[in-house]
Amino acid sequence: MPDIKTEVMTVNMGPQHPSTHGVLRLVLELDGETVLTASPTIGYLHTGIEKTTEQKKWQQVIPLVERMDYLSAQSNSMAFCLSVEKLLALEIPERVSNIRVLLAELQRINSHLVWLGTHGMEVGAVSVMLYCFRERELLLNINELLAGFRLFPSYMRVGGLREDLPRGFHAAVVAFLDRFGPKLDEYEDLLTKNEIYLKRTQGVGVISKEAAVAYSLVGPIARAAGVDYDVRRFFPYLGYETYDFAVPTQTKGDVYSRYLVRVAEMRESMKICRQALARITPTGIFAVADPRITPPPKDRVYTEMEALIQHFLIYSQGFTVPAGEAYVPVEGPRGEHGFYVVSDGSNRPWRIKSRAPSLLACQALERMIVGGLIADVIAVIGSIDVVMGDVDR
Amino acid sequence: MDADTLVATLQAAVPDAQIEGAPTVDPQTTIYVSRDEVPALARALRDRPELAFDFLAELTAVDYWPKEPRYEVVYVLVSLAHRLRLRMKVRVPADDPHVATVSGVWPAANWLEREVWDLFGIAFDGHPDPRRLLMPEDWQGYPLRKDYPVQIRMIPNASEALQVTEEEFRANLMKDRLTRGR
Numbered sequence: 376m377p378d379i380k381t382e383v384m385t386v387n388m389g390p391q392h393p394s395t396h397g398v399l400r401l402v403l404e405l406d407g408e409t410v411l412t413a414s415p416t417i418g419y420l421h422t423g424i425e426k427t428t429e430q431k432k433w434q435q436v437i438p439l440v441e442r443m444d445y446l447s448a449q450s451n452s453m454a455f456c457l458s459v460e461k462l463l464a465l466e467i468p469e470r471v472s473n474i475r476v477l478l479a480e481l482q483r484i485n486s487h488l489v490w491l492g493t494h495g496m497e498v499g500a501v502s503v504m505l506y507c508f509r510e511r512e513l514l515l516n517i518n519e520l521l522a523g524f525r526l527f528p529s530y531m532r533v534g535g536l537r538e539d540l541p542r543g544f545h546a547a548v549v550a551f552l553d554r555f556g557p558k559l560d561e562y563e564d565l566l567t568k569n570e571i572y573l574k575r576t577q578g579v580g581v582i583s584k585e586a587a588v589a590y591s592l593v594g595p596i597a598r599a600a601g602v603d604y605d606v607r608r609f610f611p612y613l614g615y616e617t618y619d620f621a622v623p624t625q626t627k628g629d630v631y632s633r634y635l636v637r638v639a640e641m642r643e644s645m646k647i648c649r650q651a652l653a654r655i656t657p658t659g660i661f662a663v664a665d666p667r668i669t670p671p672p673k674d675r676v677y678t679e680m681e682a683l684i685q686h687f688l689i690y691s692q693g694f695t696v697p698a699g700e701a702y703v704p705v706e707g708p709r710g711e712h713g714f715y716v717v718s719d720g721s722n723r724p725w726r727i728k729s730r731a732p733s734l735l736a737c738q739a740l741e742r743m744i745v746g747g748l749i750a751d752v753i754a755v756i757g758s759i760d761v762v763m764g765d766v767d768r
Numbered sequence: 769m770d771a772d773t774l775v776a777t778l779q780a781a782v783p784d785a786q787i788e789g790a791p792t793v794d795p796q797t798t799i800y801v802s803r804d805e806v807p808a809l810a811r812a813l814r815d816r817p818e819l820a821f822d823f824l825a826e827l828t829a830v831d832y833w834p835k836e837p838r839y840e841v842v843y844v845l846v847s848l849a850h851r852l853r854l855r856m857k858v859r860v861p862a863d864d865p866h867v868a869t870v871s872g873v874w875p876a877a878n879w880l881e882r883e884v885w886d887l888f889g890i891a892f893d894g895h896p897d898p899r900r901l902l903m904p905e906d907w908q909g910y911p912l913r914k915d916y917p918v919q920i921r922m923i924p925n926a927s928e929a930l931q932v933t934e935e936e937f938r939a940n941l942m943k944d945r946l947t948r949g950r
Contacts, residue, residue, distance in 0.1 A: 418902040591876035701794040728828040738879045
């Protein structure tokens with residue numbers, strides 16, 4: 376039989392590929408079905424948010440940072456506020472911290488639901504996507520109740536929150552949590568022991584513990600590889616040390632382990648949500664009592680001269696932040712996230728740098744897909760949960 | 769480990785380096801180090817068991833124009849074993865903006881250094897892949913520099929197809945056949 380001549384084929388995957396979660400481009404060299412080399416190309420969604428923030432006042436930055444990692448808006452703005460509050464040396468009231476914990480954990484469930492839905496769909500379980508988006512709708516409704524905006528609520532403010540919790544907030548969150556537990560069991564019934572899902576995910580896209588640390592992987596990807604790094608445990612903020620929750624870890628570091636870690640994290644987030652909700656009174660203090668930063672209530676603005684002047688100053692000039700730098704890490708849905716904030720003492724930031732977990736996950740993608748099959752590339756990209764808005768900013 | 773012990777340990781590991789502590793408002797030890805000793809310091813920070821900063825959380829730069837030295841390159845490090853955080857900063861002058869790469873010590877630094885090169889124009893000596901990361905390859909200027917003109921329209925020509933002569937095309941084709949066909 377004569378030798379069959381074969382040659383390496385170069386495939387350009389993306390930027391417009393439905394399963395690259397945005398505009399990620401991969402140039403793959405294939406030997407049959409096997410991936411020989413992979414080079415990710417990013418930058419298609421670079422919008423220069425970090426440059427734009429340098430021309431905005433401190434409070435005006437919040438809507439911009441929410442749009443960086445567009446699946447974890449509340450978590451982003453919270454991280455930004457924590458860094459700026461550190462520079463301002465503000466003491467944040469406990470009720471505000473508890474509300475922030477609750478919103479951050481709801482955001483984590485929200486983000487993981489989008490991840491589970493899209494990842495499930497990509498490996499063939501389309502019904503999971505429909506179910507996940509159904510429950511996510513309830514979370515978006517809670518955002519709408521809070522702030523009138525579903526994806527990017529801009530509810531956090533430097534110094535606290537924009538306004539007090541709306542009527543019916545507690546009931547809405549309790550209704551969601553009561554409904555969500557059994558629904559999570561349903562998703563697990565669909566996937567955890569599903570033979571097809573196991574075949575698509577077990578032993579695929581493996582990254583070792585050492586490589587996860589060397590490539591600065593954080594969050595569920597690192598925890599699936601056995602690195603028990605969780606900022607909430609290692610460097611607690613917002614009083615996370617007073618909450619009772621577990622940090623789920625796995626050891627195999629494959630796509631399936633990442634699935635198990637994220638599902639377990641959603642259960643832990645529910646536990647934290649219930650604890651936080653029990654600590655939050657329906658009405659109360661929602662921002663620091665600092666006249667430089669917190670605008671006065673509207674009824675005082677309409678009746679008192681001083682309040683009017685204060686209102687005018689805050690909305691026209693903003694407030695100044697003492698010169699210096701701060702970085703407060705938080706555990707976002709994708710791992711350690713935070714804003715390195717530099718101030719020159721004026722009312723605008725000098726420099727803001729977002730620590731982007733997705734960028735580093737994207738960098739390590741090559742290691743996870745080389746040597747595997749081209750069909751697994753889709754499963755791996757889904758499993759590392761990259762948000763291109765966070766990669767390119 | 770407090771800031772003074774850390775500086776002393778590091779100084780003992782790399783005697784040539786100039787290390788000075790800096791005050792901060794957040795609870796992260798901050799040090800300024802001299803530019804020439806960055807690779808040695810990086811290796812000491814990662815490999816010394818009492819330091820064990822094996823995790824590079826962030827690498828970025830700040831432009832303090834018009835002050836001099838103009839740039840600061842910032843390394844945010846985490847020691848997972850000791851639960852410590854460290855911010856190491858290097859001052860870089862405007863007329864000679866380059867630092868040695870640390871991508872051999874922390875592989876994660878590869879793209880982060882490319883991003884700093886892309887947006888600030890600070891070169892990383894010995895970097896394995898010194899290309900732009902986010903901006904188009906033929907972009908002029910470094911957008912996050914403070915003196916970068918923001919309101920000037922620039923049209924990138926990265927979309928133009930690569931132009932080669934017929935001879936070059938044939939040579940490429942042959943090279944491709946020889947190296948990749950099996």
